Amino acid sequence: MNKKWVTRKRVWSRPFGQAGGMAARCYDEETTASITRHSNKKGRRIMPKHLLVTWRTAGVALMLVTLLTACASEPAEPVAFKPVPASRIVKPGYTEAAQGLVAVDVRRERSRDLVVRFRDALVYMDGEQVTDLLNGEHVVFYLSPGVHKIAVSTQFDPIVELRFIVTADTRYTNRASITFDADHRIGLRRVAQ
Template identity: 65%
Template sequence: MALSLFMCLTLGGCAEERAAAAPFKPVPAARILKPGYTTPGEGLVAVDVRRERTGNVIVKFRDAPVYLDGERVTDLMDGEHVTFYLKPGVHRIGVSTQFDPVVELRFLVDARYTSFASVTFDKDHRIGIRRVPH
């Protein structure tokens, strides 16, 4: 028993550390379909939409079209983000895949708040979006 405990503690001390999280990559300009939404301007508020990284190969390489107030604006790939500059008020941010219908999030844009949304896939490989703190 003592030997087992010693081995666990010894091996546990040598366990591989988690890799530091890599920063999100910006969506390439060539994939922005509506560039007006990604241009900063007077009175506009930044809203960052990021697609969380996954090791799940079933969803890792799927593109995720992003919609803003019903218009397709870009596609997000694994580990990418896009920053929209929006007028204050309620907007709809939607995401989908070729296998999923558009899922929308009503998103209050207000300069007093940090605005981040996270795109993820659930255990059934269905896409989702939610507001997250930064």
């Protein structure tokens, strides 16, 4: 490492009456460059630019994590479910009440997650597509007692099927719930009242 003698003249107007004069100090080239690079005009040390960039990047990353945490999948406030409009029912035979049929309520649970909020859930009954449900909607099927297959899917998920035993016995519920998990995959389960 090359050593370089740098002389610096002291300023005469020092506080507390300090004497001025010539002072010789020994600095290597790296230290001189570092002091020059990280000092402002008054000789005060300042933060290097790469550290400023690092702090700014950390601040932006923290802000993004905070925003993404706010978008996590959690249920929305309880609000009454809206019935699916008749114009979106493909097979109306399953949604018409008749003597001897049992009402089965299929609900699409509300979600605050923006990724799944606007996806429509296609609903199948015994292998036939009946309708699609949006966030917070429900449809009531009128089915004969016995075993039926209720299935759901989205444009991104495979069909999820549930063997659903329909009974007129009041000890059992005839309600199914469509939800999305943390990985935004659709799910279907039987729920209690």
